[in-house]
Amino acid sequence: MNNDNLKNLIKKQKSNYTLDQEFYVDDYIFNLDIKNIFSKQWVFVGHTSRIPKYGDFFLFNIGKESIIIIRDKDNKIYAHYNVCRHRGSHICLEESGNKKLLVCPYHAWSYNLDGSIKSARLMNDNFNKEEWSLNKCNLKIFEGLIFINLSDKPNDFNEFISPTKEFIKLHGLSNAKIAHRQMYPTNGNWKLTLDNFHECYHCQPAHPEYCKVHDKEYIIAYGAGSNTGPSSKKFDKILQNWNEKVKKMGHVTGEYSESEFNDYSRSAERTPLKEGMFTETKSGKPVSKLMGDFKEYDCGYTSVGTSPFNSLLMCNDFATLFTFIPVSSLHTQVELMWLVHKDAEEGKDYNLEEMTWMWDLTTIADKKIIENNQKGVLSKKYVPGPLSEMEKGLEKFKSWYLKHLEISIS
Ligand code: FES
Ligand SMILES: [Fe+2]
Known part of the structure; x- marks a missing residue:
């Protein structure tokens, strides 16, 4: 592989299909990913x-x-x-x-x-x-x-953080502490790992825990962020009613998303959890002290993506923060951190097992899916497959990635 072959390969990629095998296995491309994609992001x-x-x-x-x-x-x-x-x-x-x-x-x-x-x-x-x-x-x-x-000329941080600022601030993370941190080493290329994170097509077959906490209509339309699935009139209605209620409480509502042609790949949105759930636990009951600006539960869920390498998924009383770290062409480290209010005491104010239940089991299931996916992608019989209506988020991530890779080698 060299830059000329790679330019031709990038041109060959079809929209609404997965990438060619090389992007998921090749060391030359992996090194460019680190140098030209990861190293330019905050x-x-x-x-x-x-x-x-x-x-x-x-x-x-x-x-x-x-x-x-x-x-x-x-x-x-x-x-x-x-x-x-x-x-x-x-x-x-x-x-x-x-x-x-x-x-x-x-x-x-x-x-x-x-x-x-x-x-x-x-x-x-x-x-x-x-x-x-x-x-x-x-x-x-x-x-x-x-x-x-890691860049020698980093993008301006304030400009980078500004669109997601109010969504993060709402949760008072400066007054928080890490309740638990866990690594999920995954034998899969970072793009396969993130492809999986950018779609919720697999959620119904693979994630019973996630489906217990989140509404079915949300999973179809919004499971991997706004505009990642087919639109759902039912969920639009649920969202509209919840927005009206939450605006009266004075909490942030709405969403931010940007085109795949932007330098960044940021997103933020607030949506309601499944009816009757206060937070992302098995019982749906509150699990820790309220964080940030919340004086009462609005039963919402805040998803923030600051770059493809990070996701902040926040309930009213705890936050689960993700970092996806490319390790080699066939290996990714997935790090999860659960944050609670800094004054919350384990056993008294929060229960670690209940709090980590959903994302721990879901990330273990994801690790398995991704590893099986990587094994198949290594076969001589793998060719890019067609994406479904529920994989629009994956297509957006893929387009953003290809565009940035192409610019970096031109
Ligand atoms: S003291 Fe560090 S390399 Fe010699
Ligand atoms: Fe998943």
Whole structure:
């Protein structure tokens, strides 16, 4: 594979069909995906409550890069490339922990948490410490959500976050904490993983838990976001009635979506849960303290996609945040974080099992589906198949991806 072959391959892709096999298996394309797609996005990688104390850190690894996200004495959070300025060794080797000084394990150069050099042993008098600070990674924090961007010229963060801002703010995530975090390593290309996340055609056969919480008409019309399925007059009516009720409560309603020709692939919307459900649990009963601006339950569901790599799915009393991390052409790490009000206590104010029930079982089921999908896509008999009316979201994601890949190699 080279860029010329790839340009021809991109041109060959048909709308309303899945992609050719190469896009789901090829290492050359995977490396371009990381360099030209993932690395240009602002990606949510964690919540500030994961590193509450001075010196707390975690690593975010993507492709060839490893980023140290660490809290300094003055509470400032930094993101540094995990690359020693001496001869390039990784400095932090553990996935997370607490360090008051970053000491390289190779020749013991040490760095302050802001990335400046503290000491470099036995270097000669010409050595100027100021010139050898750690490389900073672009970092922004919005409502406690830590976003990084690997680009040398990142898009303006305010412009990026502005359309989804009010939907996120409503849920008070800056006053939240992580109740649970879980990884779902998935043996499938990141695009197969996201194809699955962009359609709810599979929800009825695969997700009894999801179908218990969400209305059947919602699943058909809105299951993977607005305009991802055929329109449903029944659900339009349900939504209209709920909007009227919720506007009176003073809560945000409505939706934001953009064309596949935009730089970003953002969306946000508020919709009601199934009749009688307060939140996304088996019983539908409230499961934790109300968050953010909610003084009473409006029984709504807020879905925000800040990029294809993140989804924030939020009820009135907890939020489930997704990060999709491409690992290799055949492997994706799916990270879920459940957030609750910062003052909520486990066992007293919330029950972890009830809260994680739906998305845990649903993500395990998705992992299985995606892995089976990847196995079949590797066969010599795989050819792109036709998409249904309920897979419009997948088609939109695919068009956005192909457009960005094509621009990046032209
Ligand atoms: S490579 Fe880090 S101190 Fe030498
Ligand atoms: Fe699913």
